[in-house]
Amino acid sequence: MITFVGAGPGDPDLITLKGQKKLAQADVVVYAGSLVNPEILQHCREEATIYNSASMTLEEVLVVMIEAYKANKKVVRLHTGDPSIYGAIREQMDELDIQGIPYKVVPGVSSFLAASATLKREFTLPGLSQTVIITRQAGRTAVPEKESLRLLAQHGTSMCIFLSTHKIEEVVAELIQGGYDQNTPAAVVYKASWPEEAKVVGTLETIAKQVREAGFTKTSMILVGPFLEGPYERSMLYDPTFSHGFRKGTESRE
Numbered sequence: 001m002i003t004f005v006g007a008g009p010g011d012p013d014l015i016t017l018k019g020q021k022k023l024a025q026a027d028v029v030v031y032a033g034s035l036v037n038p039e040i041l042q043h044c045r046e047e048a049t050i051y052n053s054a055s056m057t058l059e060e061v062l063v064v065m066i067e068a069y070k071a072n073k074k075v076v077r078l079h080t081g082d083p084s085i086y087g088a089i090r091e092q093m094d095e096l097d098i099q100g101i102p103y104k105v106v107p108g109v110s111s112f113l114a115a116s117a118t119l120k121r122e123f124t125l126p127g128l129s130q131t132v133i134i135t136r137q138a139g140r141t142a143v144p145e146k147e148s149l150r151l152l153a154q155h156g157t158s159m160c161i162f163l164s165t166h167k168i169e170e171v172v173a174e175l176i177q178g179g180y181d182q183n184t185p186a187a188v189v190y191k192a193s194w195p196e197e198a199k200v201v202g203t204l205e206t207i208a209k210q211v212r213e214a215g216f217t218k219t220s221m222i223l224v225g226p227f228l229e230g231p232y233e234r235s236m237l238y239d240p241t242f243s244h245g246f247r248k249g250t251e252s253r254e
């Protein structure tokens with residue numbers, strides 16, 4: 001069996017129990033070494049054969065996984081965070097489908113969630129934001145024009161911008177062109193959940209300078225939106241006047 005596993009954002013304890021069990025049983029592990037914390041490999045058996053996919057092509061990764069599968073071995077393909085977000089997992093699954101090879105996916109804690117935990121913030125606040133946009137600035141991988149930061153900024157909601165800290169000035173310029181005020185709260189979290197985790201918190205006006213001074217380039221998450229600072233309404237769920245399926249309130253509201 002081949003299992004794709006989300007390793008989580010860095011802290012080896014942030015893999016799921018299911019993912020850890022899969023790693024502990026694996027005969028062959030192919031891990032994304034450019035981002036996965038190698039400490040997570042402590043969950044593997046000593047006899048497991050470990051490959052770092054950082055220097056491999058898609059074809060090479062597939063050969064390793066498929067040959068191991070055909071030799072009746074248990075294979076784990078270990079991706080950083082959750083594999084469904086900028087994980088390049090689909091092209092692997094599609095080839096396995098073509099070859100009729102079964103596989104499963106075990107999700108992981110994505111880095112945008114680790115970043116909100118670092119900042120102790122909630123993306124979805126009543127009266128402020130009920131939508132989270134996950135996106136990136138175009139790089140060698142293009143972003144469709146209708147998903148440009150300038151257009152997404154028009155929603156004024158909570159945004160998590162992956163893979164873009166090295167272009168922070170461009171990001172800020174596009175967000176402001178799109179309609180965010182320069183006083184909009186912004187933060188960048190470097191290596192969320194790793195021992196060397198660091199953060200800067202400011203506004204769109206200040207964040208680029210803060211990021212440059214802190215020296216963050218790779219493995220950083222840009223978070224933007226009023227959820228970082230703005231006033232919000234308390235939740236209906238825990239409002240004493242509000243009734244719902246699990247609790248009778250003092251007054252029923254629609």
Ligand SMILES: C[S@@+](CC[C@H](N)C(=O)[O-])C[C@H]1O[C@@H](n2cnc3c(N)ncnc32)[C@H](O)[C@@H]1O
Nearest residue numbers: 081082085086110111162163191192219220221
């Ligand atoms: C190729 S993407 C992989 C994302 C991953 N699948 C996930 O769910 O987090 C790599 C980008 O994720 C972000 N990233 C990954 N780990 C991070 C962490 N621990 N802290 C902050 N950002 C992180 C950075 O923006 C980095 O450039």
